Amino acid sequence: MAGCIREFVEQYKPCAAMVTTQCILAAMTLWVKAAFGRGMSPMVFVVYRQAVATLVLAPIALMANRTKLKEMRLGTRGFFLVFVAALFGATVDQNLCYQGLHLGSSSLATTMTNLIPAITFVMAVAVGQERVNIREVSSIAKIFGTVVCVGGAATLAFFKGPRLLNNSIADPSKLLHTLASKWVIGALLLILSSSCWSFWLILQGPICKSYMDPLTLSAWTCFLSTLQSAPVAFFLLPDQTAWRIHSLFELSCYIFAVSTVSFINRKTETQCEFLPDRVWNAGRVRVWRELLPAV
Template identity: 45%
Template sequence: MGYCLDMEYYLPVLAMVLTQFIYSVFIVYRHAFATILLAPIAYLSGRNSRSYSLNLTSFSWIFMTSLIGITLYQNLYFEGLYLSSSSTATAMINLTPAVTFVIATFVGMEKVNIQSLRTIAKIVGTMICVTGAVSLSMTLLKGPKLLNADHKMPSKTMMTTTLESDENWLIGCLFLLGSSVAGSIWLILQVPAYASHPNYISLSAWMCLISTLQSSILTLFLEPDLNAWKINSLLQFGCTLYAGIMGSAFVFCLQAWCITKRGPLFSAMFNPLLTVIVTILAACAIGVIIGLYTVLWGKAEDVKEMINSKLVVNETTEVTFSTNESCEKSSCKIDLEEHLLADKSTSRCGYK
């Protein structure tokens, strides 16, 4: 019981560690770092060709691609991750191949022939992706949260808290569904965007730059407090830098190259691997959290031991003082009785 109380006491500490950096600000900074990295590379790779320049058509395609595929997609995804769990978020990403296949079919990028074995394989694979995403989302309802770690409320409001948690989870799933649709549209839009601007490095750099500006405006609207823009620790800076370099710059370039070679559906079919990868990484994160809890519990036990030892010392001092005081009273009483007895016997002798 004492251990559970210790865990309850340190849950706000864990929540503070996990949620002290606003995700919308994180999106702005990560793409700003990606822009700083890709801009000189894009300039050097396209300075001898006309593919580096932008016209109104290419800028319009890049602007729409950045708005839907980066700004809208990532804000919806992180909001869904905030309201649900990491496992649910990665499970819902499995919808991306299915949605991409449907959209690509409607716009004519994928040909559908019911009598073809390849078309049947695509349809069956789409159904498996949808079924797997729904089943995993329901199974992993209580998966570990990376953002908005829950803190248990008193028992009298437990029913209300449970209802609010279920409602938040449903809203989070809707946000994640919207992010999957936005991500699928993003993959489709990169085809005409690359056709109007045939340099995937320059295309990625422009997308990062425009999405940085778009996300900045959105973040100022959602979070007007300028203190939220501060990076308070080296860990936050390192995570943001890594996300900008690997998660945005490297991934965008690699994905744009794959789309130009094999199409958007080929790139989308690798998204289900995120479920396996994130599940493994989530287990590692849980190990870190358990280690944090263990250290905090150990420190709490040290504090308790120090308090208990001080109480024992104080009680011993009080007992010793009480014993000495009682001994002094007894000694005084004995001396007084002896003195009175001696006086009484003397008076009797004189009377005789």
């Protein structure tokens, strides 16, 4: 009996972990959106988030791999791949994502992540990692799923309905003006963010072949992303007041974001390491993101 219970727990442990992850991500999205509403800059948030994550992950990675530091060297090719992955999967992706969240809404931001399996599938087909045969049922299902994802994202991008709660009678012209400005721009930024994340998933294949430690990879990614995003933010935000942490609410937002991003990145990279079909694996992980808008 005990063996059956243990087997059941082990079998459904990944499912429980992914559900918990979606709840944490939903809380982080709402928290960050509220902080943006209080004046926090999305670009500054990305820099601080990556910098604090580097300070947290780097010592842990060094301690965990202190007996095999020579074996954990990146090399020229590995460094280039990780640099590109950090650029698209952390720096560009997060800046686009949080700017889109700032201009749109938390529900829009979480729903747009459902585009990632479709975009990843298209990219995988383009680079030869995925094969499509119209005569196979699996290929037809993948194509149908891609069309549904893109259609749903387009609907959200170009239509913003009225509020369901605490709604006052809105002027239709004002609603159309809102549609044509921040909402659409935010949606487009979120679509670009999903594309960057899909490209990051495609890169995990060659990266994991040459460099197999997910914790050290996460530390390198956060460090390189800090170096990439900080100069751009300093150039675009010369006002020093934008870099100040104005309240305990903002500080707690940074800390919570660092703890969640560290967990999520390591979880994704670890699955990419142990599962050979990275495109299928990416799709399986992203299926659980369907819970995120509901949460």
